[in-house]
Amino acid sequence: MENVIELHDVSKSLKAFTIHNMDLQIKQGYVTGFIGANGAGKSTTMKLIMNLLQPDNGEINVFGLDYASHEKEIKNRIGFVYDSNIFYESLNLKDISRIIAPAYTHWDQQQFKAYVNQFDLPLNKPMKKFSKGMQMKASIAMALSHDAELIVMDEPTAGLDPTSRRELLDIFQEVMVDGKRTILFSTHITSDLDRIADFIVLIDEGEILIDKPVYELQEQYAVVKGSNELLDADTEVYFIKIERSPNGFQALTKEAAKVRGVFGKHVVIEEASLEEIMFYMKGARNLYG
Amino acid sequence: MFNLIKKDFFIQKTQIGLLVPIIMIFAIFIENIHPAFIFLIASVFIPLNAYIFDQQSKSNILLNSLPYTRKEIVAARYIGAIVYMILSIALAGVILYVFQFDYTMSDVAIAAGLFCLIAAFAFPLFYFLKAEYIFIAAFIGFIVSTIILPPVFRFLAAHLTTITDFITSLSIATLYLSGAAIAIGLYLISWVVSQLIYQRKVF
Numbered sequence: 001m002e003n004v005i006e007l008h009d010v011s012k013s014l015k016a017f018t019i020h021n022m023d024l025q026i027k028q029g030y031v032t033g034f035i036g037a038n039g040a041g042k043s044t045t046m047k048l049i050m051n052l053l054q055p056d057n058g059e060i061n062v063f064g065l066d067y068a069s070h071e072k073e074i075k076n077r078i079g080f081v082y083d084s085n086i087f088y089e090s091l092n093l094k095d096i097s098r099i100i101a102p103a104y105t106h107w108d109q110q111q112f113k114a115y116v117n118q119f120d121l122p123l124n125k126p127m128k129k130f131s132k133g134m135q136m137k138a139s140i141a142m143a144l145s146h147d148a149e150l151i152v153m154d155e156p157t158a159g160l161d162p163t164s165r166r167e168l169l170d171i172f173q174e175v176m177v178d179g180k181r182t183i184l185f186s187t188h189i190t191s192d193l194d195r196i197a198d199f200i201v202l203i204d205e206g207e208i209l210i211d212k213p214v215y216e217l218q219e220q221y222a223v224v225k226g227s228n229e230l231l232d233a234d235t236e237v238y239f240i241k242i243e244r245s246p247n248g249f250q251a252l253t254k255e256a257a258k259v260r261g262v263f264g265k266h267v268v269i270e271e272a273s274l275e276e277i278m279f280y281m282k283g284a285r286n287l288y289g
Numbered sequence: 290m291f292n293l294i295k296k297d298f299f300i301q302k303t304q305i306g307l308l309v310p311i312i313m314i315f316a317i318f319i320e321n322i323h324p325a326f327i328f329l330i331a332s333v334f335i336p337l338n339a340y341i342f343d344q345q346s347k348s349n350i351l352l353n354s355l356p357y358t359r360k361e362i363v364a365a366r367y368i369g370a371i372v373y374m375i376l377s378i379a380l381a382g383v384i385l386y387v388f389q390f391d392y393t394m395s396d397v398a399i400a401a402g403l404f405c406l407i408a409a410f411a412f413p414l415f416y417f418l419k420a421e422y423i424f425i426a427a428f429i430g431f432i433v434s435t436i437i438l439p440p441v442f443r444f445l446a447a448h449l450t451t452i453t454d455f456i457t458s459l460s461i462a463t464l465y466l467s468g469a470a471i472a473i474g475l476y477l478i479s480w481v482v483s484q485l486i487y488q489r490k491v492f
Binding site: 014047050051052053071072073074075076078080082084085086087088090091095098099100102103104105 | 292295296299300302342347348350351353354355356357358491492
């Protein structure tokens with residue numbers, strides 16, 4: 001399995017926080033969901049990947065190339081979508097596409113027109129009159145119209161209503177059908193990823209806590225519920241974070257199989273959703289960190 | 290690079306239409322204005338407007354996500370400014386000619402030189418400052434220069450007669466050539482400085 005994006009030992013200090021010695025590999029041909037709370041470092045990492053920020057230390061390779069000598073070649077093969085409008089607000093989509101199109105060597109005007117029709121986008125209306133959903137679709141139409149091998153999306157679903165979110169997710173699924181493309185998709189709405197993600201990367205305070213295929217997460221992580229008497233020094237080690245109440249405990253484990261063996265039918269074991277994993281992992285860090 | 294220069298035209302298509310009536314108003318209604326000043330206004334219009342447009346949106350993020358290097362983005366700004374200056378001066382020249390407003394080639398030369406000087410100082414400052422501070426900086430710069438510069442020049446003229454004698458002793462040709470050399474030199478230095486600033490910029 002080849003890596004499209006590789007971060008080796010990357011550090012970056014910003015005013016708000018720091019990324020310490022981050023290692024990250026994004027696999028080719030899959031959808032990787034990049035999750036974390038607001039301010040966890042998702043956007044900073046995305047900016048590092050897009051070379052909008054340069055690392056203080058470490059190495060960033062995209063398609064096996066480094067930005068210092070292959071910046072144009074790399075960006076020519078990336079489609080990008082950001083969480084806010086980065087296009088000239090007073091221009092219409094037609095003029096914006098006239099600015100974007102000549103920048104790429106593989107711009108496909110037919111493809112762009114097809115997406116514009118599919119998304120019902122007006123060509124002659126200024127961007128500032130677009131709804132948030134339309135802006136996102138316009139962004140996606142441009143990202144998908146130059147034969148990009150990697151699509152980097154920073155919170156593409158933020159601020160969208162449930163219907164538009166669903167529509168966008170359907171589009172991403174369509175885009176992935178041919179299997180050549182790679183999508184890196186950051187979000188704090190974890191339910192977006194349930195349908196489309198193959199890999200999950202969880203980041204908190206600039207540090208990567210989880211980097212696993214979705215099926216492994218589902219296999220290993222589980223939410224366990226049972227009575228408080230079951231907990232003692234020997235059994236607590238199986239859990240990442242335990243929440244106790246008078247009625248019993250609820251905890252996250254990443255050793256679902258072992259817990260099943262140890263507790264048997266004395267506990268209820270449920271599949272952990274991404275949201276639960278994110279919530280408990282963050283809770284555990286605050287406890288010990 | 291050519292695409293980036295063309296972009297400056299696209300983003301302000303409607304504003305560029307205003308340039309013609311503005312020059313016409315100067316040519317028809319204002320009589321005591323120096324023609325060099327009209328050329329200067331015309332040449333500053335497009336590059337400055339392009340810059341303001343780029344600041345209003347998050348276009349730095351857009352441009353830097355497209356397959357362009359930061360070097361190219363700065364180069365397009367500097368080369369584009371010269372291209373648009375030449376086009377604007379040509380346009381102003383035609384309009385002034387049509388309205389029989391007298392001017393000479395030296396007016397054009399003075400305007401072009403002043404344009405290079407203004408751009409040489411303004412562009413690095415634009416890259417260095419955040420958008421919201423630029424107008425404040427420009428305003429303060431303008432006030433300070435109107436208060437300080439005239440007395441400075443008067444002082445220099447009165448006390449440093451050797452300098453003024455030297456300047457007046459130069460032939461017109463040397464004066465223009467050295468002026469051009471200084472303007473172009475500063476413009477090139479400014480380009481290098483802007484590039485250094487832009488390479489380090491955080492978006």
